[in-house]
Amino acid sequence: MFGMMQDRPLVVSMLLERMEGRFRGKEIVTAQADGVMRATFGDVADRVRRLVTVLDGLGVPADARVGTFGWNTQRHLELYVAVPSSGRVLHTINHRLFAEQLTFIVNDAADDVLFIDRSLLPIVWPLMKSFTTVRQIVVMDDGDSAEIPDDPRVRDYETLVADAEPANDQMFAVHDERSAASLCYTSGTTGQPKGVLYDHRSIILHALMLQTADAFGLGESDTIMPVVPMFHVNAWGLPYAALMCGAQLVMPGTATAPAELLGQIEQHSVTFTAAVTTVWRGALQHLGGHDLTSLRHIVCGGGAVPLSLSRAYDEAIGQPLRNAWGMTETSPVVTCAYLPPRTQLSREDARDLLAHPGVALPLTQLRVVGSDGKVVARDGKSTGELQAAGATIAAAYFGQSGPSASSSFTDDGWLRTGDVATIGPDGQLRIVDRTKDLIKSGGEWISSVELENEIMGHGDVVEAAVIAVPDDKWGERPLACVVAAPGTMLSPELIRQHLAGRVAKWWVPEQVLIVDEIPKTATGKFSKVALRDSVLGLDAT
């Protein structure tokens, strides 16, 4: 027997009703090279409707992929809504990848048209001849001075939008919420990047989950600044959540230098912002010069939050950093840092708890599976591979026929995250390590993440990464690469003294290298692959 509720699919175009109704006066502010671009949600909705017509006019096939090379901007937001609403697939592309990867991704997705910020033309245009499916380019002029190619395939965004008629509701083509809405490739630390194809349902459910009180609690009183790029897993879903709940949006555009970000928080009274650790570490030294009292929540993702960094924020501006956990494959937010109610924690203990991934959002499930294939106890101690399930979690990669085509999914349809983790009785997730980053020394595991966190707790350390190096006696031993703060006198011996008593004696690395910087992936995470290459002079696998 079926229920008798209305058949209303969860689709991206439903956001338009809120943008045009209750929230039509809300503002989105974008920093541009030539000044600030401002618009209301009502304006954006009108441009979204025109953009749907533009896609038709360009002859983009019904469910084609529409690639974007863009910063966090209003125009990118318009594409976020228009492309899926038109029935096509928004394919956001990370312009920081290597040229070969960009070519692979555009061709693998078979993008029909690319929307490109003018400032990114110098990266993308030279690759045009390597793209096998791209018919047209639409340039979004962000005030940069990059030359716009004189080529019949190149169109201007603003001209197209101005000349187009707004689409009506009947032109929003999606009636099945399982239809593909957007596509994002994993950053691919090993092997070729793999595409994750989100459906409309997962985008709407994820936006709703971010608004729940115990998640990010996003609402109309917020002003959200997504620093996390819009080419990276839908900017963690924040733009869609903002449009649904009527939060104002501040888009940093190309103004992503630490002082510029802080200036925008101050100028626009941002309440909620999110970025990877590297960004917050870079901004630390600039905190003093800004009034940041509007902030209520700073998400620090993409890895563990160094407690020392969070403490520095808390002491400087009264806001600790709050971790969240997710992956490209998980929409991405699955857990967010969380202080359980009715518990008495010292400020330091609270900061420590908030520096960890936290608990699973409604509609998502996590389990930790041991090497014997059995789910381990939720005791905060038993480790194993973290696996995830839910309507916001991938079942397969783009272009694969099903879960069985990949070792990333279990037989019963859960995502294998590749993280080693524990879950506590209260649901608190702790990431112990990446499966491939664990160090096996003398038959026992050493957590590179834990070692890194302890080393980064030293006041003179800016960053630290630990990798495994082959060892004749122990099999593997940890090697630490450490970036020292300017003007300090850090030495390997000081690091080893710092670690003594903080970790087991046999965890202390014999080899500590003081280096200028830790190589990063295109999404700002430590690149263990590149680090192994440069330190060991061999290809890591």
Added chain:
Amino acid sequence: MFGMMQDRPLVVSMLLERMEGRFRGKEIVTAQADGVMRATFGDVADRVRRLVTVLDGLGVPADARVGTFGWNTQRHLELYVAVPSSGRVLHTINHRLFAEQLTFIVNDAADDVLFIDRSLLPIVWPLMKSFTTVRQIVVMDDGDSAEIPDDPRVRDYETLVADAEPANDQMFAVHDERSAASLCYTSGTTGQPKGVLYDHRSIILHALMLQTADAFGLGESDTIMPVVPMFHVNAWGLPYAALMCGAQLVMPGTATAPAELLGQIEQHSVTFTAAVTTVWRGALQHLGGHDLTSLRHIVCGGGAVPLSLSRAYDEAIGQPLRNAWGMTETSPVVTCAYLPPRTQLSREDARDLLAHPGVALPLTQLRVVGSDGKVVARDGKSTGELQAAGATIAAAYFGQSGPSASSSFTDDGWLRTGDVATIGPDGQLRIVDRTKDLIKSGGEWISSVELENEIMGHGDVVEAAVIAVPDDKWGERPLACVVAAPGTMLSPELIRQHLAGRVAKWWVPEQVLIVDEIPKTATGKFSKVALRDSVLGLDAT
């Protein structure tokens, strides 16, 4: 092209994972005649699993309706989860209806088995012979002394649960989220009651919406006491939301007298509670005797909130009453009272705004349609019939083949609510009246709701209801029935003086009756039908 996210239906049984995992230690407390019943969510989950087996053991067919006659209790909560998870349909029944209505409802739903609180046996058992489909009765012993019939069809809840094996996950039979989960009949102020058949999807989406920051913002830090009955639209969805977010639950059972309710709020540090206006009016005189500082949110639904009552609460305990709007057909919450951010309101203006329905939740849509069939402007002035759409809103009534079978739904699938309303530019909904309660005097409309609110603003008035009476000259004129506070000297003339200057002169009713009480429907709302019957001595239609 379809997305590649996991196929995870939104079904009631997904709540078990949270009850058994992260929230297993959360408590539910039930007031019983013979003392307090306490259990953890983990205990409840175990009993839910046994209850699924019990339903199988009783031979209840795969998608049969399971009727309940119950107060707000832990056992009723167990049925809320177990019955839908087993694939069957939970049919909650309002025991305050007339005998003929109860018989109609049970037979219309074709209930296979009834679960009945012992204290309600005297109401239900005498009707047993009129029930054509009920094969068995399961008695939930709530400590009452009502005689339990010595009959082979009568079983004991606790014995059945204790003797059953817990069901495993494979026994949760629902794989399509559009499957029917529960059934509730409208209170039927006119005509026969009509059943609304909720699906699993609507229950889960509704529970999620209640957790959003700008709705009720329910979370783990809450202790929720649903006073609104569990037989009435899933107790406004609060039990399901509580299980999803880990809020503790306080169930008043039969202890629904005002002083008892306040005592439970104080004893269990309730943070969130919800009831109809009548309950809060009754509790007003007892506020002084209790420490109610734990409360953060009091929902007052089932009609407009009298501003004078809200003011009295705010002055006594620092919490105004907050309105919400919905119907049996809408799961039920569609709007909740809301203060827009960044506005400076006086305390009185804020109370006034919170006394109104507020704004639509995410995933729901409202529109006001004029008599010409066109959607009216969102200007806060243009009135028309309120219509609703969304995945949590009914498309048809139980037993009907489709929307076209009823005038309650539009051709394009929206619910016609029967309320006359305006929507403001900021999305704020105002209910002007029920379509059938408007008074047409001299060709102009008079709002009975507005008149009632003004009259109830008089300090000596306890309750007031306004109906239309035929008038030779004007067509219709308003007639007010007013209940005076004990010991006051209220007169029709004093009411008319109070209204002068507060409403248009021609709105002031010539006829004002001072009465002992206003007749109520089974859900505590003013029964205009019964009032017309008694005042006019004729059958209202």
